[in-house]
Amino acid sequence: MNAYLIPLLRRGLLLAAVFMAAAAPAAQTIRVPLSDGFDIPVGKPDGAGFYVFRGYYPGGHLGEDWNGNGGGDSDLGDPVYATGAGVVVYSEDYLRGWGNVVIVRHAYLDENGRVALMDSLYGHLDRRMVRKYQLVKRGQQLGTIGTAHGKYAAHLHFEMRKNVNIGMARTAFDQGYSNYFSPRQFIGARRTLRSGANVVVPVDTFQSQGGSEVDDAPPKPIELTRPPDGKNKSVPVPTRDPVKPAAPDRDASPVEAKTAAQREAQLQKLIEENRKKVELMKDEDLDTFWSRLKNKLEK
Ligand SMILES: [Zn+2]
Secondary structure (H helix, E strand, O other), rough: OOOHHHHHHHHHHHHHHHHHHHHOOEEEEEEEEOOOOOOOOOOOOOOOOOEEOOOOOOOOOOEEEEEEOOOOOOOOEEEEEOOOOEEEEEEOOOOOOOOOOEEEEEEEOOOOOEEEEEEEEEEEEEEEEHHHHHHHOOOOOEEEEEOOOOOOEEEEEEEOOOOOOOOOHHHHHHOOOOOOHHHHHHHHHOOOOOOOOEEEEEEEOOOOOOOOOOOOOOOOOOOOOOOOOOOOOOOOOOOOOOOOOOEEEEEEEOOOOOOHHHHHHHHHHHHHHHHHHOOOOOOHHHHHHHHHHHHHHHH
């Protein structure tokens, strides 16, 4: 290469680097109060009325699935709360297997009295009620339990991450304990923590891929036809396309028509039978599992 070109090239590269630095969004930080402890994000503060249908499993299921004791969609529209104080770093409809997702970043004092960060993720939400960069209090409502646009029976998919760079790119990171906490273990050990101080927390530490970048307004809430007593009754699963309510089949004898309660009992039985299998299942495979279950029930 011609010798006098090299300094020119070098200057060009430098200019390019300066330009790129100017174009890149500045790294942002937000002052956040240390969380004074952590709670179960449904049936607050202890998860009353809910149970874990699937737990955290390294490399398989990266969070906990919380379901209402009534089973099925009995918990559709129930409130989802921030597990601790923090700042919302993600609030979008990610679509695909996720639906509406909220991620809250928490700062807390670890066992050694050092400030640590943790991201809590709330997936499959029906409604989101918080916006990115919003400060939230422990126990503040973030949204409602949903079905990921009719993909699953209503439940909350709840993750806790040590690594604040994961965001929605879970496959790019190790899926073990180096990056994730087992939520009930984490919460159980940190119900009450020393707090009282504000700390500066980085935000925008991951790419928000896909989803609705611009319009993150909560979608229109699904009209619920919840029975007056509101408990332990099945609510029809909303699907992406509005489905006509099933007309009563004139040829079907009343004996054959399954009541909601029967279907519910059947679902619980199937869940019990498949519990071990489901614990080890990846989210992608759960799709198929749920639709098979639904088909079985509709027979
Ligand atoms: Zn899940």
